[in-house]
Amino acid sequence: MDGWQNMDRGALDDAYANADYIPDAASFPPRWASDAAAFRAAVPGKLDVPYAEGSGAAFDLFHPAVPPQGLMVFVHGGYWRRFGKSDWSHFAAGGLAAGLAVAVVGYPLAPTVRIAxxxxxxxxxxxxxxxxxxxxxxxxxxxAGGHLVARLLMADAKPNCTDRIATCVPISPVADLRPLVRQTMNEDLRLDxxxxxxxxxxxAQPVLRARAAVYVGAEERPSFLWQAQALGEAWSIPVHQVAERHHFNVIDDLRSPDTSLMAAVLGSAG
Structure with a gap:
């Protein structure tokens, strides 16, 4: 949504209020948690692997039935303030079926920590x-997870395994954080x-050679369509609008290896 500079707080809050514009939005979080728990019960994994000190700093690692051909990393959203890794386990299904090990990453949440x-x-x-x-x-x-994986392609955030990063696919990312500064949620985020x-x-420009693309639901809020397009234009990478998808179900295509989204994640998209 270009023109955010001229919007007041109420209008900016509304522009990023996804749940208010999704039918039966309240049913999604409990369904995610239920599906994730069922997935963990059915698929063995190494759970709660710590990677740093502090609450939330752990990931769950799932292995395919065959020796893994690589690693897929999924980072969840929730405006950096909500959810945890255990709400999203089932979105590892597509990567596992494609022969990848999948790490579902948790992280400490705002307001306890800042986005940086x-x-x-x-x-x-x-x-x-x-x-x-x-x-x-x-x-x-x-x-927010789309923002976080995109950040890893930037010079100040690149991991020490950069030579192995083959693809990066932000899904409905918040790629420009400037419109958030005047929003009510910034009481938790504490952005200046x-x-x-x-x-x-x-x-900023990405410094890694990873093959990148942006995915966004065609039925998302104008602000998220703008965010996706802005990242695509800034980085000169493809932006794919997925028909009949909104902000809460655009990630469903991660559950199967035979989707355009998973083809992009795998690096096999044309």
Whole structure:
């Protein structure tokens, strides 16, 4: 949504209020948690692997039935303030079916930490997971998680395993944090102009050679369509609008290996 500079707080809050515009939005979080628990019960994994000190600084690592051909990392959203890794386990399904090990990353949440610290935690998580699984690394994340995986391609946040990162697919990312500074949620995020600039992928060029693409639901709020397009234009990478998908179900295509989204994550998209 270009023109955010002229919007007041109420309008900015509304522009990023996804749940208010999704039918039956309240049913999604409990369904995610239930599906994730069922997945963990059915699929063995190494759970709660710590990668740093502090609450939330752990990942769950799932292995495919065959020796893994690489590592997929999924970073969840929730505006850096909500959810945990255990709400998202089932989104490892597509990567596992494609022969990748999958790390579902947790991180400490705002307001306990600021976004810059969350970025550093996610970098540490990727580095720690990379020591456990060889081969190429495929990064993806949703919403705030899309922001976080995009940040790892920037010079000040790149992990020590950069030579192995093959793909990066932010899904519905918040790639420009400047519109958040005047929003009510910033009471938790505590962004100022300088930190919003430094944490915005749209304001810097990626330094890694990873193959990148942006995915966003075609039925998302105009602000998220704009965010996706802004990142695509800033980085000169493809932006894919997924038909009949909104902010809460655009990630469903991670659950199958045979989707355009997973093809991008795997690096096999045309």
């Amino acid at each position: 610290e969350i970025t550093r935690h996610v970098r540490s998580a990727v580095e720690a997971a990379a020591t456990r699984v060889g081969g190429s690394i495929h990064l993806t994340g949703h919403s 102009a300088a930190s919003a600039d430094s944490e915005s992928p749209v304001l």
